[in-house]
Amino acid sequence: MRLLPLHFLAVLAACSFSGEPTEDITIAYKVLEVYPQSRWVLITCYSPEAPRPITYSLMASRGVLVATRVVRDDKPASFNINITLKSSPDLLTYSCRASSDLGTYGPSSWLQMYWELWTKPVSQLQADFTLRDGNSGPTAELSCLASSGSPPIIYRLVGNDGRIHAQQRPLHGKPANFSIPLSQTFGWFRCEAANGVSVESSASVLLPPGELPLTPTCILAGSLVSIAAISYGMLRSTR
Incomplete structure (x- = not known):
């Protein structure tokens, strides 16, 4: 053999x-x-x-x-x-x-x-907001999770001005959870996920819901209303 x-x-x-x-x-x-x-x-x-x-x-x-x-x-x-x-x-x-x-x-x-x-770049970022009424006042709970991306993935709570309010690095595959006190918070917020390859952001959410922050556009609109009211008063007084 x-x-x-x-x-x-x-x-x-x-x-x-x-x-x-x-x-x-x-x-x-x-x-x-x-x-x-x-x-x-x-x-x-x-x-x-x-x-x-x-x-x-x-x-x-x-x-x-x-x-x-x-x-x-x-x-x-x-x-x-x-x-x-x-x-x-x-x-x-x-x-x-x-x-x-x-x-x-x-x-x-x-x-x-x-x-x-x-x-592998970060992708499919999901951000979920939940409103809660606790003992210390109303809060917004934000849960962020990217379903794809090489670890480690860092999650950030970012304001509309680019300021980072908080960040977390949970176990891979687990969401980051942020608690936002509404009594101390006003403006637009978004979740951001980043690894060494890419960065992805969620859509911005207004907190507290339904309240618009005082932006230059709002200030201008208010000024125009005031000017219109003053002009109307002056026209009535000349009659």
Whole structure:
């Protein structure tokens, strides 16, 4: 029996996980912690059609096997990994594969983690205002969350004059929550989300609701009303 050289066996091992991505297995991730040069990430693999028990394999670039998990219930397999920033972005690519008694499933689509974790701009910023009447007076609660963007994302409460009233850096995927006392606040406010790639702002909201601040336009309008009233009085006195 002729033995194959080791380098040829390595090529076969890498090629055994190649192929077009399929929809019968999915891959997702969640950032658990952000460090200066790395990210602690939870990656999940899930195949709803495969009979249990099922063995999930997390694959890295170039067919490298990172880890395997055996799942006996209808839950995804979870992999906690520390992803370090590397000079070559293609080394930070992951996919899932699964196998059971009926065969193999996958590979899943590929997660481009360099793009996801370091170069993805902030987008889909959602800002929700809620009015509350507490013991210390009425307040406006502002919740801000960008559904996409590389961590860390910093959220700011910004006035119409560009002044930053408060800022937060919540856990990735969690909203920032600002409390604004209406008895001490007057004007337009917006939420701003920023990472190292881009900045996105929400629409401005007037606080307290329904009350317009005294802008130069309002002052001019008031002056015109006063002038009209004075002119009308002078015309009546000359008759």
